[in-house]
Amino acid sequence: MARTVYVAALEPGTGKSVVALGVMEMLAGRVDRVGFFRPVIADRSAPDRLTELMHERYRLAIDPAELGGVTYDELHELTAAGRTDELVGRVVERFRAVERRCDAVLCVGTDFTDVASSTEFALNLRFADNLGAPVLAVVTGHRRSADEVVASVQAARGALAEAGNAVVAVVANRVHPVDLDRVRAKLADGADGADGTDGTEPPTAPTYAIPYDPVLVEPTVGEVATEVGARVLVGDPAELDRDVRGVVVAAATLPTVLEHLTDGALVITPGDRAEIALGVLAAAASATAPRVSGLLLCTGLLPDPRVQRILDGLAYAPILAVDTDTFTTAQAVGRVQGHLTAGSTRKITAALGSVERNVDVEELARRVELTRSTRVTPLMFSYDLVERARADHRHIVLPEGTDERILRATEIILRRGVAGITLLGRPDEVHGRAAALGLDLTGAAVLDPTSLEADDLRERFAATYAKARAHKGVTLQQARDVVTDVSYFGTLMVHDDLADGMVSGALHTTAHTIRPAFEVIRTVPGVRTVSSVFFMCLADRVLVYGDCAVIPDPDAGQLADIAVSSAATARRFGVEPRVAMLSYSTGSSGSGADVDKVREATRLVREREPLLPVEGPIQYDAAVDASVARTKLPGSEVAGQATVFVFPDLNTGNNTYKAVQRSAGAVAIGPVLQGLRRPVNDLSRGCTVADIVDTVAITAIQAQSG
Numbered sequence: 001m002a003r004t005v006y007v008a009a010l011e012p013g014t015g016k017s018v019v020a021l022g023v024m025e026m027l028a029g030r031v032d033r034v035g036f037f038r039p040v041i042a043d044r045s046a047p048d049r050l051t052e053l054m055h056e057r058y059r060l061a062i063d064p065a066e067l068g069g070v071t072y073d074e075l076h077e078l079t080a081a082g083r084t085d086e087l088v089g090r091v092v093e094r095f096r097a098v099e100r101r102c103d104a105v106l107c108v109g110t111d112f113t114d115v116a117s118s119t120e121f122a123l124n125l126r127f128a129d130n131l132g133a134p135v136l137a138v139v140t141g142h143r144r145s146a147d148e149v150v151a152s153v154q155a156a157r158g159a160l161a162e163a164g165n166a167v168v169a170v171v172a173n174r175v176h177p178v179d180l181d182r183v184r185a186k187l188a189d190g191a192d193g194a195d196g197t198d199g200t201e202p203p204t205a206p207t208y209a210i211p212y213d214p215v216l217v218e219p220t221v222g223e224v225a226t227e228v229g230a231r232v233l234v235g236d237p238a239e240l241d242r243d244v245r246g247v248v249v250a251a252a253t254l255p256t257v258l259e260h261l262t263d264g265a266l267v268i269t270p271g272d273r274a275e276i277a278l279g280v281l282a283a284a285a286s287a288t289a290p291r292v293s294g295l296l297l298c299t300g301l302l303p304d305p306r307v308q309r310i311l312d313g314l315a316y317a318p319i320l321a322v323d324t325d326t327f328t329t330a331q332a333v334g335r336v337q338g339h340l341t342a343g344s345t346r347k348i349t350a351a352l353g354s355v356e357r358n359v360d361v362e363e364l365a366r367r368v369e370l371t372r373s374t375r376v377t378p379l380m381f382s383y384d385l386v387e388r389a390r391a392d393h394r395h396i397v398l399p400e401g402t403d404e405r406i407l408r409a410t411e412i413i414l415r416r417g418v419a420g421i422t423l424l425g426r427p428d429e430v431h432g433r434a435a436a437l438g439l440d441l442t443g444a445a446v447l448d449p450t451s452l453e454a455d456d457l458r459e460r461f462a463a464t465y466a467k468a469r470a471h472k473g474v475t476l477q478q479a480r481d482v483v484t485d486v487s488y489f490g491t492l493m494v495h496d497d498l499a500d501g502m503v504s505g506a507l508h509t510t511a512h513t514i515r516p517a518f519e520v521i522r523t524v525p526g527v528r529t530v531s532s533v534f535f536m537c538l539a540d541r542v543l544v545y546g547d548c549a550v551i552p553d554p555d556a557g558q559l560a561d562i563a564v565s566s567a568a569t570a571r572r573f574g575v576e577p578r579v580a581m582l583s584y585s586t587g588s589s590g591s592g593a594d595v596d597k598v599r600e601a602t603r604l605v606r607e608r609e610p611l612l613p614v615e616g617p618i619q620y621d622a623a624v625d626a627s628v629a630r631t632k633l634p635g636s637e638v639a640g641q642a643t644v645f646v647f648p649d650l651n652t653g654n655n656t657y658k659a660v661q662r663s664a665g666a667v668a669i670g671p672v673l674q675g676l677r678r679p680v681n682d683l684s685r686g687c688t689v690a691d692i693v694d695t696v697a698i699t700a701i702q703a704q705s706g
Contacts, residue, residue, distance in 0.1 A: 022355025029383030235318025242438030401425030581616025
């Protein structure tokens with residue numbers, strides 16, 4: 001039977017979807033097959049936003065149409081006829097069909113949109129009881145005092161105790177940040193009766209308070225566009241993810257409009273007001289004016305083509321257009337609410353960060369009695385990276401501070417608490433670019449290696465570099481020139497303990513990224529070879545490939561180094577190492593210089609690491625396929641179940657990882673460098689934002705252990 005959690009709201013407007021997403025992330029990080037279920041849905045023709053989000057983000061194998069119980073129409077019909085038992089039976093029947101295919105299931109209760117509030121919580125508790133699911137209850141703190149929030153928690157506990165439901169936790173969501181500490185203190189005080197007792201016993205389940213975050217409530221430009229039927233004139237999908245924090249109706253002169261602009265405002269103006277459009281977008285490009293979220297042109301009028309060409313060049317904010325008049329448009333925009341959807345990347349990040357910072361997810365997992373799966377899916381691997389990085393916070397320097405992907409990744413990293421970040425680049429360019437993208441980089445440090453403010457650091461780094469490269473004839477004056485390069489500057493920050501690690505390569509070549517580390521940081525004692533691995537995230541497991549990025553033609557000793565380092569890296573990241581030393585021959589079936597090199601490397605690995613499972617030479621099919629292994633290498637503890645693959649040369653390794661990545665749809669995380677005394681990691685120039693986040697998390701974890 002799958003482990004199940006039932007998230008239920010005590011009232012409307014709790015933001016339970018945020019809590020549900022955090023719980024789902026926790027489940028997906030611990031079990032292989034996660035499921036989602038809603039006992040009551042609006043209709044069966046299309047999934048609701050939350051179901052669609054869960055299905056897409058967690059790649060659920062079950063059709064969305066199967067993830068719901070009864071419709072609201074069925075609920076009304078059956079309850080009106082006094083057939084409540086039949087209602088519950090239908091929900092249970094559809095839930096069991098989902099549960100049978102999952103290791104853990106998250107159930108999210110009703111939305112207080114079509115049922116009397118006075119009975120809805122009780123109905124959800126009855127569903128949970130019949131599904132055998134402990135309840136995570138959510139109350140709202142929005143527009144409530146600290147005492148009122150605590151009273152709501154007491155009411156939830158009382159209702160749960162009266163119904164006899166098992167309880168995972170009670171969460172007070174959307175608490176005013178000013179009241180947060182007071183709410184937590186009162187809930188932690190046994191005398192407040194928050195556990196539903198007389199205050200003499202400790203709470204039977206933990207209680208958490210999550211602060212109000214406007215990012216989770218405000219609509220995005222994209223949501224506004226969808227709800228009001230706007231056409232997108234300028235702006236890509238990523239730019240439509242900006243938050244709309246207010247509305248400015250621009251009906252006055254430009255100076256007056258500029259006076260009323262605020263950060264995140266959506267400006268509504270008729271399409272023929274060219275001076276307003278030009279002025280607002282020029283302000284968005286300025287470092288001294290508020291950064292608007294977008295421009296909405298109304299009345300069906302569009303700018304003159306000559307003006308439009310200028311607007312295209314001032315694309316610092318998305319531009320939308322509608323046919324309705326100004327008043328109607330403003331009313332329609334005012335009615336749009338923000339929602340968590342499959343496409344709202346920034347809201348998802350904010351929601352996960354909010355839950356992870358304020359809820360003890362480890363305690364939740366224990367209360368649900370979750371045991372980690374022995375298999376490691378890509379989602380579980382990525383979740384574990386973030387979880388481990390957050391547990392021991394480190395600081396990472398990112399030299400490519402103006403790259404859009406780096407900036408978007410930085411916002412995610414900061415919101416989820418993965419690591420502290422220093423971005424290298426001119427502060428005006430970095431902040432200007434971030435503002436143009438609608439990103440919040442509060443908490444990130446920005447440093448320009450060429451600025452006056454960095455004079456002392458440059459001189460310090462130049463002395464360090466000149467000393468390290470004196471044997472190559474590098475003078476102090478030459479070193480002063482070298483260290484202004486962002487890769488060298490970032491590497492020297494790591495060397496001098498001003499950062500715990502560095503991640504670069506989104507814009508720079510691998511050589512440009514890692515050469516400074518070779519010259520300054522050097523290798524760990526006992527390892528003469530710096531190499532790399534890729535984590536290959538397949539559908540049901542994570543494999544480790546090395547070396548696919550650094551050493552073109554390793555000799556036997558270098559291959560042994562790669563194998564030992566790759567096994568250590570695998571173990572550090574939760575992959576039990578069983579090492580396959582790959583060749584075109586298996587066992588003693590072949591000969592030749594290439595095979596002999598792999599055979600000698602295998603001998604050296606066994607000599608250095610007697611307890612490490614290693615096999616070589618071995619062909620790839622014998623390493624991964626149990627049936628082939630039984631024929632070619634019967635009795636091997638590695639054949640058929642290898643997890644670490646050491647390629648005989650860079651040509652083979654690089655082509656293989658790319659073939660598997662493209663042909664099998666695998667996620668390739670790396671290259672992750674190994675053998676250096678301090679962590680420096682390279683990105684592919686085709687990396688995605690998710691790749692950057694994962695690589696920063698990996699770098700932070702590497703820094704934790706050394």
